[in-house]
Amino acid sequence: MIGADAVPGLTTVQQSYLLQARxxxxxxxxxxxxxxxxxxxxxxxxxxxxxxxLRTGDELFKTLARRWTKVLVTLFVAGVVTxxxxxxxxxxxxxxxxxxxxxxFGLGFAIEGFSFFLEAIFIGIYVYGxxxxxxxxxxLSGVPIAVAGVLGSLMVITVNGWxxxxxxxxxxxxxxxxxxxxxxLFANSYFWHELVHMYLAGYMVTGFLVAGCYAVxxxxxxxxxxxxxxxxxxxxxxxxxxxxxxxxGDWAARDVATNQPIKLAALEGLGPTTSGAxxxxxxxxxxxxxxxxxxxPRLLSLLAFHNINATVQGLNSFPxxxxxxxxxxxxxxxxxxxxxSLLALLAVIVLLVRWRRGRLPxxxxxxxxxxxxxxxxxxxxxxxxxxxxxGRQPWVVYKVMRTNQAVTGAGGIxxxxxxxxxxxxxxxxxxxxxxxxxxxxxxxxxxxVPPTAPLTADEPxxx
Amino acid sequence: xxxxxxxxxxxxxxxxxTVLGGADFGAGLWQLSAGRxxxxxTIRDHAHHSMAPVWEANHVWLIFALTxxxxxxxxxxxxxxxxxxxxxxxxxxxxxxxxxxxxxxxxTEVPHERRxxxxxxxxxxxxxxxxxxxxxxxxxxxxxxIGNAAGNLVxxxxxxxxxxxxxxxxxxxxxxxxxxxxADARRLGAGELQxxxxxxxxxxxxxxxxxxxxxxxxxxxxxxxxxxxLTSGWGLAAVIVSALAxxxxxxxxxxxxxxxxxxxxxxxxxxxxLGWAAAQRPIVLPGLTLRQAAAPHDTLIALIISVVLGxxxxxxxxxxxxxxxxxxxxxxxxxxxxxxxxxxxRHAPRSGRLAQLAxxxxxxxxxxxxxxxxxxxxxxxxxxxxxAAVLGFAAVAPDQTTLDDAPPR
Numbered sequence: 048m049i050g051a052d053a054v055p056g057l058t059t060v061q062q063s064y065l066l067q068a069r070x071x072x073x074x075x076x077x078x079x080x081x082x083x084x085x086x087x088x089x090x091x092x093x094x095x096x097x098x099x100x101l102r103t104g105d106e107l108f109k110t111l112a113r114r115w116t117k118v119l120v121t122l123f124v125a126g127v128v129t130x131x132x133x134x135x136x137x138x139x140x141x142x143x144x145x146x147x148x149x150x151x152f153g154l155g156f157a158i159e160g161f162s163f164f165l166e167a168i169f170i171g172i173y174v175y176g177x178x179x180x181x182x183x184x185x186x187l188s189g190v191p192i193a194v195a196g197v198l199g200s201l202m203v204i205t206v207n208g209w210x211x212x213x214x215x216x217x218x219x220x221x222x223x224x225x226x227x228x229x230x231x232l233f234a235n236s237y238f239w240h241e242l243v244h245m246y247l248a249g250y251m252v253t254g255f256l257v258a259g260c261y262a263v264x265x266x267x268x269x270x271x272x273x274x275x276x277x278x279x280x281x282x283x284x285x286x287x288x289x290x291x292x293x294x295x296g297d298w299a300a301r302d303v304a305t306n307q308p309i310k311l312a313a314l315e316g317l318g319p320t321t322s323g324a325x326x327x328x329x330x331x332x333x334x335x336x337x338x339x340x341x342x343x344p345r346l347l348s349l350l351a352f353h354n355i356n357a358t359v360q361g362l363n364s365f366p367x368x369x370x371x372x373x374x375x376x377x378x379x380x381x382x383x384x385x386x387x388s389l390l391a392l393l394a395v396i397v398l399l400v401r402w403r404r405g406r407l408p409x410x411x412x413x414x415x416x417x418x419x420x421x422x423x424x425x426x427x428x429x430x431x432x433x434x435x436x437x438g439r440q441p442w443v444v445y446k447v448m449r450t451n452q453a454v455t456g457a458g459g460i461x462x463x464x465x466x467x468x469x470x471x472x473x474x475x476x477x478x479x480x481x482x483x484x485x486x487x488x489x490x491x492x493x494x495x496v497p498p499t500a501p502l503t504a505d506e507p508x509x510x
Numbered sequence: 511x512x513x514x515x516x517x518x519x520x521x522x523x524x525x526x527x528t529v530l531g532g533a534d535f536g537a538g539l540w541q542l543s544a545g546r547x548x549x550x551x552t553i554r555d556h557a558h559h560s561m562a563p564v565w566e567a568n569h570v571w572l573i574f575a576l577t578x579x580x581x582x583x584x585x586x587x588x589x590x591x592x593x594x595x596x597x598x599x600x601x602x603x604x605x606x607x608x609x610x611x612x613x614x615x616x617x618t619e620v621p622h623e624r625r626x627x628x629x630x631x632x633x634x635x636x637x638x639x640x641x642x643x644x645x646x647x648x649x650x651x652x653x654x655x656i657g658n659a660a661g662n663l664v665x666x667x668x669x670x671x672x673x674x675x676x677x678x679x680x681x682x683x684x685x686x687x688x689x690x691x692x693a694d695a696r697r698l699g700a701g702e703l704q705x706x707x708x709x710x711x712x713x714x715x716x717x718x719x720x721x722x723x724x725x726x727x728x729x730x731x732x733x734x735x736x737x738x739x740l741t742s743g744w745g746l747a748a749v750i751v752s753a754l755a756x757x758x759x760x761x762x763x764x765x766x767x768x769x770x771x772x773x774x775x776x777x778x779x780x781x782x783x784l785g786w787a788a789a790q791r792p793i794v795l796p797g798l799t800l801r802q803a804a805a806p807h808d809t810l811i812a813l814i815i816s817v818v819l820g821x822x823x824x825x826x827x828x829x830x831x832x833x834x835x836x837x838x839x840x841x842x843x844x845x846x847x848x849x850x851x852x853x854x855x856r857h858a859p860r861s862g863r864l865a866q867l868a869x870x871x872x873x874x875x876x877x878x879x880x881x882x883x884x885x886x887x888x889x890x891x892x893x894x895x896x897x898a899a900v901l902g903f904a905a906v907a908p909d910q911t912t913l914d915d916a917p918p919r
Contacts, residue, residue, distance in 0.1 A: 128610075153577060223806065282908070
């Protein structure tokens with residue numbers, strides 16, 4: 048185990064506002080990451096609709112795809128802005144991290160920059176090409192957007208995988224003397240579960256949020272063919288992704304158990320190293336054990352190592368200064384797992400009703416649950432990232448560089464934090480307002496299926 | 511050698527950001543100065559519509575330059591970002607404000623809402639390039655020492671060279687935007703707009719030229735090393751090219767030859783940037799040469815390979831975008847040439863069959879990912895699960911299910 052002063056050549060920076068710097072980074076990330084989900088999944092859903100339009104000639108699909116395209120571009124602009132801020136913060140908040148390890152991990156972001164570029168170029172063509180390019184050409188111009196969305200998240204996640212499982216460099220006196228970026232980023236076995244987990248999360252968040260908007264419409268009586276398809280397409284995407292997410296999440300936890308035993312111990316609040324370790328639901332971690340939790344004996348050993356008697360390393364076997372804040376990590380993890388399980392249940396209901404009855408569920412309770420599922424999926428998404436990021440603390444590069452060695456030496460973090468929070472508040476309000484405006488735009492008169500109810504001021508966010 | 515190649519990539523990124531993104535900032539400035547009334551409205555709308563399809567792509571150049579810089583010259587980025595935290599934070603806030611205003615511009619037509627949005631957009635269009643320009647000024651005048659926030663947090667960017675570079679960045683953007691917008695107006699056949707932006711091009715061109723000359727005087731007193739670089743060798747050549755291209759642009763604009771003016775205006779601006787780089791070399795930050803600042807050999811190689819491969823994909827894509835924009839194919843007035851002829855209905859696979867396949871893949875994935883331990887099994891398992899998702903989606907056929915749905919309640 049490498050202790051604080053055993054890390055060679057890296058000095059701890061004098062920064063009284065380390066926690067605020069971390070919160071600022073977390074805030075920027077929380078605003079950006081739901082937009083990433085839309086970058087991953089929304090283009091594919093829109094392309095599916097446009098493909099159906101090309102195959103059937105049914106104007107309804109085109110109307111829907113066009114309206115979603117406007118939503119996509121609005122979200123993309125917000126994504127460009129928040130993504131630029133994140134790349135600024137790599138230098139502004141963590142200059143020592145960037146200047147020490149930029150040569151190792153930077154390539155991932157450079158390639159991500161390219162995919163971002165590709166996305167931006169083809170979004171320009173796709174959005175402004177509706178009705179101006181030949182239909183098939185227009186469809187093709189959308190394909191790179193979907194590909195780039197996936198490629199971009201792959202790149203960012205390779206960097207995150209590297210921070211959790213660093214390799215591919217030699218550190219001498221705090222300086223990287225030898226770097227192999229391709230090996231560091233892509234030969235790393237640790238990022239694949241993160242990528243698949245995030246990819247499915249993208250479909251869940253996008254699917255449940257978009258479907259949730261039309262569920263609001265349904266509860267208010269707007270339920271024509273247009274609204275049904277607009278609800279059904281994203282809902283189906285989320286419904287097939289959610290049950291799989293349970294399996295992928297289990298895989299991710301097993302990888303964490305092998306590679307980051309401290310994180311696993313923090314997830315479960317396991318103090319002493321235990322053979323046949325239990326899982327605790329809920330409760331509070333204090334003094335090396337979970338109080339008021341519901342204990343399920345031997346489950347942790349079974350889940351993590353496929354053996355009910357396996358030994359799981361506890362937090363007590365690590366020095367206190369190497370432990371993450373256990374309750375934050377544990378609470379975030381339980382939130383993610385809890386919401387994820389409920390969403391998977393909702394998804395199974397959708398699939399079963401479709402299979403047995405050949406239609407969408409008809410009870411109002413289902414649509415009420417669906418309205419909540421969107422925001423809940425965002426909460427689960429953020430909780431999941433809190434789990435992995437806070438769970439890595441106190442390290443920025445796992446067991447190599449501590450977060451307090453990475454932070455900027457410049458003052459004024461509380462000021463910029465306050466300003467950023469304010470700017471993001473305005474951004475979110477503006478985004479909500481812009482999306483409502485888009486939703487209020489009436490459907491084109493030539494549309495063969497007009498909405499069943501008149502459009503009112505209380506429109507859903509996505510229209 | 512490798513470091514120089516990567517530096518050229520960064521300079522190319524910065525140059526493109528200046529001539530494309532800079533013009534976008536400039537368009538924002540013209541929106542502010544348009545005044546009020548219906549004529550001002552057309553000027554603002556023209557500025558917005560011209561920039562809209564290329565807006566996102568133009569701004570990714572900054573991210574490109576930044577990510578390549580922190581990969582190849584990480585210590586420089588760390589030093590610059592920590593010492594110049596104030597102007598860079600303000601630029602970041604400006605970028606947020608611009609993004610907000612831009613996203614909202616197409617969402618409303620209510621006059622007083624538009625006025626607020628346009629003002630925010632225009633102010634941030636001035637603030638952001640000013641701050642980015644002053645950052646370059648700080649580097650040029652040697653005010654960013656190596657280390658984590660080792661320089662003065664205020665005077666590093668509030669000094670004659672920085673202020674001048676900031677002002678120059680704003681003026682250059684305004685000049686480029688006016689020239690491009692005049693050219694676009696000519697393509698759209700909007701005579702009055704063309705005259706309006708012709709006048710603005712001439713005014714902004716003279717202002718940018720005056721600032722550039724003033725810049726030489728300022729660096730003579732404030733950044734002696736850069737002055738010597740700009741008055742000899744490659745630096746001097748770049749200054750001369752820039753001056754000639756600038757004068758040529760003014761002449762072309764005067765004669766309503768806007769397409770050529772686009773190119774010469776961009777050349778004038780790029781030459782300034784290259785001149786600075788030539789004058790600055792080989793020292794990046796005080797006491798740090800380009801070679802010392804560079805990342806290890808393998809990183810530079812990997813980066814060059816990635817940029818070249820990325821460029822092979824990117825260049826034709828960008829070419830397509832600018833071709834479509836400049837040929838007017840993405841203008842609001844353009845009509846499609848080919849109507850849609852949907853193919854005759856094809857027999858789709860049965861839902862039940864797809865569902866069976868999906869469940870089969872799900873079971874395979876479950877066994878290989880969840881129960882088996884080897885990595886190879888996990889890979890196949892993940893593929894099986896993703897296949898199950900696609901087949902499941904197809905089996906549900908969400909574009910059809912809703913047809914036989916029961917009425918509400």
